[in-house]
Amino acid sequence: MQNVICALQGAVLFVGKLPDLAFHSTVTPAAIAGLDTDIKKRIKGSSQWMTARCFVFDGTLNHETVLNGTVGILFADPGSEIGELLTKEAGPERLAKNPSWTGDLISTCWEILKTKPESYPAIFGKTFPFNRLSPTKNILDDNRLIYVLRQLIDNPEETVNVEKLSDAIGMSSSWLQHEFKNAVGLPLRAFRKWFRIKTAVIFLQQGATMADSAIAAGFYDQAHFTNVFREIFGISPSLVFSKGEPIHWYVQNEQIEKMLISLEK
Structure with a gap:
């Protein structure tokens, strides 16, 4: 399977396969979704594993992740509109499971993998959160x-x-x-x-x-x-x-x- 990295306005989207991720922090707010199965995540200092199809977390959270299958990871640029959205979604605990737009993120990632690059603008233009961004200047x-x-x-x-x-x-x-x-952007x-x-x-x-x-x-x-x-x-x-x-x-x-x-x- 081909891995895809999209440099977007206010974010970066990775779609593909990765090995399990040891304890780390992403520096910027991010969301990770399993495209065909759930993901397991554990916060550093805790022995409890959490399972969800999608996790949203801020950049200061140190965590470990077990990945199975294909994933989509949305990394927000510091201070971006998407970053603000993800930080708010993560909440005071700095981590949240299965936001309301999980399905949109997963379907977007699958479309990216199955279509050609010339179709990407239409895909991003119709899906959340990309369709909520302010337009860039020419x-x-x-x-x-x-x-x-x-x-x-x-x-x-x-x-x-x-x-x-x-x-x-x-x-x-x-x-x-x-x-x-x-x-x-x-x-x-x-x-x-x-x-x-x-x-x-x-x-x-x-x-x-x-x-x-x-x-x-x-x-x-x-x-x-x-x-x-x-x-x-x-x-x-x-x-x-x-x-x-x-x-x-x-x-x-x-x-x-x-x-x-x-x-x-």
């Missing part, structure tokens, strides 16, 4: 944002200097960060992380080692790549990118995807 309407995006793509190894980028386009750093997030630094991770995955799929892929994508070394990946997903990349496992990437903002394709050639 990035191609602003040459200044295109310039910033090109800088991030052409120089993945460089540290993001927001002040330098904002000076280059003649705008304040606060304006740049606000407009970039409105257009892309991700904060500027978060997008840079995503692009570098995607680049590393491309090299991995071409047969490169984890270390060589990390360097080629602009990370300092393999450990840096692993740490950034864990920061976003809460799990090690070695758990996702098992040898021989195909990975399909999808970026929700189609205009950005077209730019990435043209710039990667």
Whole structure:
């Protein structure tokens, strides 16, 4: 089965198979659903296992998960609309079972696995919580944002200097960060992380080692790549990118995807 990773406005959706997850925290709010069977979860410090088709939890919760079959995991971006929704759903206990939209999340994940990428926009456009998000700005309407995006793509190894980028386009750093997030759906630094991770995955799929892929994508070394990946997903990349496992990437903002394709050639 092909694993799918979708970079969405305000979230990341992983659909596929993973091994059981040892105690960890995801840093950001998340939801995990078993597509064909229940999931078992245990909070650190407790001997009691909980069983549910779907769990919602905030990023501070340290927990262990037993997975059986195919799963869908929705990771929210910090401060995003989806993040606020998941945090509220998790409640004061920081963990909740089977939210009202469990069925929607499961059906969305199955559709993603069974259809081609060109059908994804229609799928996300009709399902909760993706259909509740504010629309993104048209990035191609602003040459200044295109310039910033090109800088991030052409120089993945460089540290993001927001002040330098904002000076280059003649705008304040606060304006740049606000407009970039409105257009892309991700904060500027978060997008840079995503692009570098995607680049590393491309090299991995071409047969490169984890270390060589990390360097080629602009990370300092393999450990840096692993740490950034864990920061976003809460799990090690070695758990996702098992040898021989195909990975399909999808970026929700189609205009950005077209730019990435043209710039990667």
